[in-house]
Amino acid sequence: xxxxxxxxxxxxxxxxxxxxxxxxxxxxxxxxxxxxxxxxxxxxxxxxxxxxxxxxxxxxxxxxxxxxxxxxxxxxxxxxxxxxxxxxxxxxxxxxxxxxxxxxxxxxxxxxxxxxxxxxxxxxxxxxxxxx
Amino acid sequence: xxxxxxxxxxxxxxxxxxxxxxxxxxxxxxxxxxxxxxxxxxxxxxxxxxxxxxxxxxxxxxxxxxxxxxxxxxxxxxxxxxxxxxxxxxxxxxxxxxxxxxxxxxxxxxxxxxxxxxxxxxxxxxxxxxxxxxxxxxxxxxxxxxxxxxxxxxxxxxxxxxxxxxxxxxxxxxxxxxxxxxxxxxxxxxxxxxxxxxxxxxxxxxxxxxxxxxxxxxxxxxxxxxxxxxxxxxxxxxxxxxxxxxxxxxxxxxxxxxxxxxxxxxxxxxxxxxxxxxxxxxxxxxxxxxxxxxxxxxxxxxxxxxxxxxxxxxxxxxxxxxxxxx
Ligand code: B12
Ligand SMILES: Nc1nc2c(ncn2[C@@H]2O[C@H](COP(=O)(O)OP(=O)(O)O)[C@@H](O)[C@H]2O)c(=O)[nH]1
Ligand SMILES: [Mg+2]
Numbered sequence: 001x002x003x004x005x006x007x008x009x010x011x012x013x014x015x016x017x018x019x020x021x022x023x024x025x026x027x028x029x030x031x032x033x034x035x036x037x038x039x040x041x042x043x044x045x046x047x048x049x050x051x052x053x054x055x056x057x058x059x060x061x062x063x064x065x066x067x068x069x070x071x072x073x074x075x076x077x078x079x080x081x082x083x084x085x086x087x088x089x090x091x092x093x094x095x096x097x098x099x100x101x102x103x104x105x106x107x108x109x110x111x112x113x114x115x116x117x118x119x120x121x122x123x124x125x126x127x128x129x130x131x132x
Numbered sequence: 133x134x135x136x137x138x139x140x141x142x143x144x145x146x147x148x149x150x151x152x153x154x155x156x157x158x159x160x161x162x163x164x165x166x167x168x169x170x171x172x173x174x175x176x177x178x179x180x181x182x183x184x185x186x187x188x189x190x191x192x193x194x195x196x197x198x199x200x201x202x203x204x205x206x207x208x209x210x211x212x213x214x215x216x217x218x219x220x221x222x223x224x225x226x227x228x229x230x231x232x233x234x235x236x237x238x239x240x241x242x243x244x245x246x247x248x249x250x251x252x253x254x255x256x257x258x259x260x261x262x263x264x265x266x267x268x269x270x271x272x273x274x275x276x277x278x279x280x281x282x283x284x285x286x287x288x289x290x291x292x293x294x295x296x297x298x299x300x301x302x303x304x305x306x307x308x309x310x311x312x313x314x315x316x317x318x319x320x321x322x323x324x325x326x327x328x329x330x331x332x333x334x335x336x337x338x339x340x341x342x343x344x345x346x347x348x349x350x351x352x353x354x355x356x357x358x359x360x361x362x363x364x365x366x367x368x369x370x371x372x373x374x375x376x377x378x379x380x381x382x383x384x385x386x387x388x389x390x391x392x393x394x395x396x397x398x399x400x401x402x403x404x405x406x407x408x409x410x411x412x413x414x415x416x417x418x419x420x421x422x423x424x425x426x427x428x429x430x431x432x433x434x435x436x437x438x439x440x441x442x443x444x445x446x447x448x449x450x451x452x453x454x455x456x457x458x
Contacts, residue, residue: 002252003162004225029226034250039233046239050232053245055154083151 005033005129006056010047011040012075015065020093020114021116024060027118028125048078051087058125061091068095080107083122088128091115096122140164142173145271150167150245153272157247160264171264174271174454177393181275182379183266185295187283192301193327194280195234196362201278202238211212211243213274215265217258217282220250227251231280245274245442258282263396266294292321293395296388297378299307299371300355301325302341304333322378329367409441416440 009025011018018040025037036054038047051059052124061072068091076089092102092112100111110124141159144152159167184201186194198214205212216231227250238244249259258281259265269277281291292298300321324345326337338359345354356374360367410420417423426432 004250004252006158010354025228027222030224032224034220034227034229034248036229036232036248038239039230039236042236042238046236049240049242050246052150053154055158085437108174 005058005125006036006054007033007058007060007125008026008036008038008047008051008054008056009060009062010038010042010050010075011062012042012044012047012071013063013065013067014041015067015093016040017064017093018062020064021062024062024092024112024118024121027122031122031125033125043076044078047075048082048084050101051079052082052084056087057129058088058090060121061089062093063091064094068093069099069102072103072108076107086132088132090121090124092121135169138169138173141166142170142271145170145174145268148272150242153245153268154247156268157265160268161249161252161259161261163261167264168258171267174267176270178389179267179270180389181270181273181277182297182388183277183279183295184375185279186301187281187282187291187298187321188301188327189303190283192283192303193362194283194301195231197299197301197325197327197360198231198278198280199237200362200365200368200374201233202235202244204368206238206241206243207274210276211274212238212245213269213272213277214244214246214280215262215269215277216246216280217251217262219282220252225252229316235367244257245269245272258294263399267335267396289349296392297322297375299323299325299375301327302337303328304331304337321355323371323374324355324357325371326357328363329359330361330364345426412441412444413437 009021009028011021022037025035028035036050036056038050047059047061050061059075061068061075072091077085079085079089089108090110091108091110093094093114095103095111095113097113103111109128112121136310141152141156145156153267156167159170164183185199188194195216198216202212202214216229216236217232218227218229218367220227229248229250231248232239232246235246238246247265249265251259258279266277266279279291279295299322302324303326324341326334326341328334338357341357341427347355348354356377358367358371358374360371362368413423414420417426423437427434427437
């Protein structure tokens with residue numbers, strides 16, 4: 001069997017900052033994963049739809065605009081509704097320290113903020129897939 | 133227990149459960165041991181779903197064109213499937229699958245199922261399992277299924293044998309490439325799409341393409357040439373008309389079903405034959421490497437091993453016949 005870790009990297013909402021998302025997407029590819037990048041300005045519905053069809057193990061969201069407290073939990077809610085509760089959620093971007101506990105409660109396993117190295121993200125994924 | 137899992141998953145595909153179908157597609161892609169029995173359960177020799185292949189160099193606009201074709205078929209009430217293949221990195225084995233980016237118009241339409249695949253080292257512009265994935269899409273009544281190849285190497289040849297209709301996408305600025313294109317490639321596409329017609333150089337491209345099509349010995353095989361702009365949508369109707377023409381002319385649905393069955397059986401024979409032969413040689417000599425050593429030491433030759441394999445298959449058949457007689 002030739003199983004690959006599949007990850008969807010998505011940007012919900014109107015935020016156009018895409019450098020971080022693309023950087024992470026490339027880093028995960030270089031770590032041997034199959035990465036589906038959906039581009040900017042996605043609705044939570046579109047992201048969840050893609051995650052289900054692509055049968056990903058992880059969904060990683062990126063937001064720098066400040067709308068994470070609304071959009072991240074909305075993706076989590078829809079994912080559960082569509083039967084994707086076993087898909088692991090994580091995220092990153094410009095996210096204040098004090099917002100992180102709330103996002104974790106909403107189902108996000110980890111949040112990476114500016115300056116996070118790609119190897120931290122790769123390690124997180126590889127560890128999660130072991131224990132999942 | 134196993135067979136109930138197989139029936140459960142096959143049932144999910146038939147009842148158009150997207151999560152179940154996505155799981156089955158992964159099992160097919162990963163070579164999961166349950167994939168063959170699931171495919172067996174789903175296979176319908178008379179299925180009439182159409183496969184449209186889209187090939188051409190990276191950046192030619194295949195994904196943008198696919199986005200337009202999805203819109204057209206959705207407007208006509210069809211459920212549309214898409215398989216988009218991108219290259220896997222030969223170094224890491226990972227892949228960046230970005231074709232969805234250009235198909236965002238349909239991102240939340242439940243009547244469109246888009247699946248991105250890395251080629252995982254398979255040569256020929258597709259993934260090794262695209263053929264089987266198509267049967268899964270068909271069982272969930274997606275018709276047509278659009279297959280976007282990764283557009284390098286022998287992509288044209290492979291998709292043309294798999295798809296019922298193949299679009300070869302060319303763009304202005306490719307004049308030289310068209311002239312030096314390997315003989316035969318131009319004949320492979322049923323339709324040659326000259327995309328980016330909004331760009332300068334489209335007339336010149338048209339000239340080059342027509343000149344090389346004039347050289348096709350059997351002009352009844354001459355593909356239709358359509359110029360359009362996937363970006364603006366200009367000329368897309370001409371293209372969809374040409375596709376409809378292709379289906380009614382020459383490639384009737386029954387012909388398509390027979391061709392598809394032949395293709396699947398042929399490649400299964402090829403794969404299984406390879407697997408069996410390799411295993412038998414390994415069993416006999418310890419490993420393929422050791423067989424090579426034996427040849428180098430003059431104990432046998434590749435031809436003798438070939439004869440041994442033919443004998444093996446013959447004996448197997450005799451044994452089976454004997455079993456039946458008992
Ligand atoms: C470059 C930049 C731009 C560029 C964007 C270019 C592009 N295509 O991305 C331009 C000039 C276009 C721009 C425009 C704007 N920007 Co700006 N921009 C920045 C800036 C300086 C750097 C962002 C960046 O690219 N960093 C480099 C990347 C690699 O880092 P990163 O994205 O943070 O990603 C890292 C981590 O966050 C994490 N990560 C990020 N995403 C993900 C996802 C996952 C899954 C994971 C695991 C990790 C992860 O990993 C990465 C590696 O460490 C930031 C300030 C800052 N220091 O962050 C402001 C900033 C983001 N911008 C800001 C603003 C306000 C704007 C504008 C609204 C300005 C305006 N008034 O017009 C516009 C809006 C644009 C839009 N359409 O959304 C604000 C946002 C304020 C907020 N959050 O409250 C910031 C924070 C500046 C500030 N201090 O005010 N911007
Ligand atoms: N000018 C122009 N650009 C186009 C057209 N079709 C696609 N493109 C652009 O060409 C680039 C590559 O398109 P894409 O569909 O990703 O190509 P693919 O690699 O063949 O799938 C994108 O920037 C598209 O916007 C067209 O008809 N005209
Ligand atoms: Mg593409």
